[in-house]
Every structure is written in C-alpha cells, then in structure tokens.
Amino acid sequence: MTSSSGGLFRITTFGESHGGGVGVVVDGCPPRLALDIDAIQFDLDRRRPGQSRLVTQRSEADRIEILSGVLDGFTLGTPIALLVRNTDARSDAYEHLRDLYRPSHADFTYDAKYGIRAWQGGGRSSARETVGRVAAAAVARQLLRAVGDTEVLAWVESVHDIDANVDAGTVTLDQIEATATRCPDPVAAEAIVVAIDDARRQGDSLGGTIRCVARSVPIGLGEPVFDKLDADLAKGMLSLPAAKGFDIGSGFAGTRLTGLQHNDPFEPGPLGVPVTTSNRSGGVQGGITNGADIEFRVAFKPTATINAAQDTVDRNNQAVELEARGRHDPCVLPRAVPLVEAMTCLTLADHLLRQQAIDLLPLLDD
Numbered sequence: 001m002t003s004s005s006g007g008l009f010r011i012t013t014f015g016e017s018h019g020g021g022v023g024v025v026v027d028g029c030p031p032r033l034a035l036d037i038d039a040i041q042f043d044l045d046r047r048r049p050g051q052s053r054l055v056t057q058r059s060e061a062d063r064i065e066i067l068s069g070v071l072d073g074f075t076l077g078t079p080i081a082l083l084v085r086n087t088d089a090r091s092d093a094y095e096h097l098r099d100l101y102r103p104s105h106a107d108f109t110y111d112a113k114y115g116i117r118a119w120q121g122g123g124r125s126s127a128r129e130t131v132g133r134v135a136a137a138a139v140a141r142q143l144l145r146a147v148g149d150t151e152v153l154a155w156v157e158s159v160h161d162i163d164a165n166v167d168a169g170t171v172t173l174d175q176i177e178a179t180a181t182r183c184p185d186p187v188a189a190e191a192i193v194v195a196i197d198d199a200r201r202q203g204d205s206l207g208g209t210i211r212c213v214a215r216s217v218p219i220g221l222g223e224p225v226f227d228k229l230d231a232d233l234a235k236g237m238l239s240l241p242a243a244k245g246f247d248i249g250s251g252f253a254g255t256r257l258t259g260l261q262h263n264d265p266f267e268p269g270p271l272g273v274p275v276t277t278s279n280r281s282g283g284v285q286g287g288i289t290n291g292a293d294i295e296f297r298v299a300f301k302p303t304a305t306i307n308a309a310q311d312t313v314d315r316n317n318q319a320v321e322l323e324a325r326g327r328h329d330p331c332v333l334p335r336a337v338p339l340v341e342a343m344t345c346l347t348l349a350d351h352l353l354r355q356q357a358i359d360l361l362p363l364l365d366d
Contacts, residue, residue, distance in 0.1 A: 003124070005236070006346060007227075008353035009140060013132030015086075017121030018094075023083040024132030026069070026139055028353065031077030033143055040064050040138035044084065046177075046338040047134045049329075060088050064135060075139075082135040086128075094120045099315045100322055104304040111315065127241040127332070130339050137342030140349035147352060151215045154340040156183040156333045157297060159208035160195055164188035168213045168295055182337045200330040203307030207242075207300050208333045210340050214283070214294040214348060219273070221289040221351040228287025229351055230296075236343035237298045242332050245299030249282025264292075298340055303329050 004012040008028045015022030041064050048062040062084050069080030098119050101108040106125035110117040117123060144150040155176045157164050164185035175184035181196075183189040199206045222229030234246040254262050262280050269275035269291075276292055283294035305328040312322045329335060 005239070006350040008357070009143075009346065009350040011133070011136040011346060013129055013136075015129070015132070016118045016123040017086070017126035017128040018118070018123075019086060021083050021085040022128055022131045023081065024136045026080040026082070026136045029069070029075050029077070029080055029139055029143065030353075031075055033075040033139075033146060035070055035073060035075055035139065035142060037064065037066065037073075039142060040082070040135055043134050043138040043141070043338055043342070044131065047130065047335055049335070060084075060086065062131060080139060082132070084131050084135070097322075100320060101312050101314070102304065102322065103310050103312055104301075125241070127329075127335075127339075130241065130342070133346065134338055134342045137345040140345040141341075143349050144345060144352065148218045149216050150218075150348065152212065152341050152344045152348070153215075154210050154212035154337045154344070156181055156192065156337060157209045157211040159183075159192045159331060159333055160199075160206045162188055162191045162195060162208075166211070168211065169293070171213070176337070180334060182334045196331045204330070205303035205306050205328075206331040206333075207244075207302040208331070209245075210298045210300065210333060210336055212294075212296055212298070212340050212344055214344055217283065217289050217291070217294055217348065218352065218355070219289055219291040221348065221355050222284065222287045223351075223354070224287055227351075228284070229289055229294075229347070230282070230284045230287060232347050232351070233294075233296060233344065236347050237296075237340065240298070240300075240336065240339050240343065242300045242303065242336070243298055244301045246296065248284060248294075248296035250280040251282075251297065254280060294344075298336075300332055300336055303332055 003014065004010060010027045012025045044062045044064055049060055065083045067081035067083055069076050069078050106122065107117060110125060121128070141152065153171060153173060153176065155166060155171060157166065164183050165188070166184050171184050176182050178184065179189045181189045181192045183192055195206060230248050233248065237243050237246045250257065250262060264276035264278045264281050266274045267277055273291065276290065279292045279295065281290065282296055283289055283292040307323065309321050309323045312320060314320055
C-alpha cells in the first residue's frame with residue numbers, strides 16, 4: 001500500500017481529493033540547495049484547476065506551504081514536507097456516487113482491493129494526488145538545473161485526431177504556455193480549443209498525447225538491467241492518472257524500420273566525447289543516457305467522467321444508469337503537461353544521485 005517512489009531522491013505523496021489537503025514528503029534531497037519557492041508555486045499554478053474554460057472549474061489556489069527541510073531558502077538535507085490545503089471540495093456533488101461504480105474509474109477496483117473507498121472525488125485515485133508530485137518535482141527540477149543545467153519541457157502533441165507540428169529541438173516554455181491548450185503549434189491549438197469545447201457541450205471527453213524532451217542530461221544515468229532509465233520513465237508516466245501508453249525515441253514507428261535505418265551512427269564529438277548523428281534511441285541506449293536529448297511520448301485516454309448517461313452497477317451488483325455530475329476536465333491533456341514534466345524530473349533527479357554515488361568509487365580507490 002505504498003505511496004512512495006524513487007530510490008535516493010524519494011517522495012511520498014499523501015492526502016485525498018476531498019480531504020484536508022494534499023502534499024508530499026521529499027527525502028534524500030542534498031543539503032545547501034538554494035530553493036526558489038516561487039518556482040515551486042509556478043509549477044503548481046500550471047497544474048491547478050480552473051485555469052481556463054477548457055479544464056475543471058474547481059477553484060483551488062494551490063498555495064504551497066513548506067513545513068520542514070528548508071531554512072533561509074536552502075535545503076537542510078532532511079525530509080522536505082510540502083502541503084497544499086483543499087479549499088473548494090464539494091463532496092455533496094458526489095453523494096449519488098456513494099454506492100455506484102463509475103465506468104473506467106478506480107471505484108470498483110479500490111472497493112475490491114480494500115473493501116472501502118473514498119467516494120468523494122475519487123480519493124487517492126483523483127488527479128488531485130498529483131499536486132504532491134508536481135511540488136516535489138519542482139525541487140528536483142532545481143537540483144537538475146544546479147548540477148547540470150538540465151531542462152525538461154513537455155507539450156500537447158495531439159488531441160483526438162488533431163496533430164501538432166512542433167520541433168522538439170527548439171520548442172520553448174513561452175511557446176508552450178502561449179495558449180491554454182499548451183500546444184505550441186498555433187493552428188493545432190486553435191483546432192484543439194474547438195474540439196474540447198464541442199466535447200464538453202456534448203457531455204463527452206477527449207484523449208491525446210503529450211511529447212516531452214529533456215535537454216542537457218548528463219551521460220551515464222540509468223541502470224543496465226531492471227532500472228533502465230527508459231523503464232523508470234515508463235513506470236513514472238504510466239503511474240499518472242489516465243496515462244495509457246509510453247514510447248521513447250522512434251517508439252512503435254521503429255518497428256517499421258530495418259536495423260540499418262534505425263541505428264544511430266556515432267561521430268567524434270567535442271571534448272573527446274562521441275555523439276550520435278540521429279536520435280532514434282530517444283537519448284537512451286541500453287537503459288543509460290548517451291548525451292542526446294531524451295524524447296518520448298505519453299498517451300492519455302479520454303477523461304472517464306463525462307456528463308452523458310452510462311450503464312453501470314452498484315455495490316450490490318444491480319444494474320443502474322449513471323449520469324455523472326460535478327466538475328471535471330473534458331480533456332486532461334493541458335493540465336497533464338506539468339505532470340509529465342514532474343515525473344521526468346523526479347526520475348532524472350533520482351538517477352543523478354545514484355550516478356553520483358557510483359562516481360565516488362575512484363575517490364575510494366585513491
């Protein structure tokens with residue numbers, strides 16, 4: 001029943017959607033890291049509900065409180081506890097769901113596993129749990145920048161049948177944040193707004209994909225067998241609510257190539273370090289970073305909560321018709337962008353610290 005992730009940079013999230021608050025404990029962050037609180041709040045603001053008409057209208061300021069582990073703007077090396085209080089939970093809107101199982105939600109499986117569930121807003125299965133991940137990842141992001149100037153950016157690549165055309169090598173945060181869709185292709189962004197509005201009016205929802213790039217990632221991150229970096233990235237992404245698919249580099253498209261077409265040739269690089277002339281590996285070879293940009297995609301299903309009537313059953317296994325009420329996202333993609341970035345930062349920070357532990361070995365030999 002763990003709610004923890006990571007090895008050396010380890011996080012434990014806590015709280016329910018309609019409880020007193022949600023948050024995270026970060027354990028293993030090195031001491032003396034200068035921590036910008038405004039940067040943590042910035043990432044939380046990108047995740048919070050009520051940002052635009054395209055997302056749920058739950059009104060939460062998501063103001064961060066630091067309870068421990070930081071003094072005068074620097075980390076102490078002790079556990080960092082971060083809390084965001086819930087202020088706009090409306091549990092009465094879920095009263096009609098107390099004994100019903102919503103299609104494609106975690107209601108039935110949580111009941112089957114635990115024999116009890118937090119029916120108000122989904123409890124731990126709610127996307128509100130990710131507040132803690134984003135807050136912890138804002139710490140991890142600052143660690144990555146301090147050590148290696150690593151940059152992590154994600155954006156909406158597609159919604160339903162609308163595909164964006166974006167250059168992963170040059171896309172910027174300002175371009176991503178220019179519209180409420182978080183799609184940096186202006187033409188596709190406009191079409192996505194129309195599609196989401198149409199789905200909401202019809203009581204339906206839409207899915208899509210998010211692409212992510214991590215630049216200036218140190219070479220050598222990742223373990224060679226079970227904790228390959230791409231395997232840990234996949235685990236992190238698929239732990240996100242509504243995530244249903246992950247591919248890195250060429251992904252499934254690579255199955256249509258031959259080995260000669262797919263291999264990334266090497267050439268001499270600066271400072272005596274070889275570089276690849278292509279990046280179909282997505283920056284990871286043998287589970288270990290090779291210095292190229294890490295590039296991957298995450299697929300998100302259509303939001304399970306919709307306003308159309310659906311067939312379901314109650315806790316007594318009796319057939320009923322459900323028409324959900326309450327506030328929800330007709331498309332999770334715009335708010336999932338900071339979640340994908342968060343799991344990337346957390347995974348990279350953990351492997352960075354693991355690699356630094358290996359790099360101590362030559363010192364021990366001396």
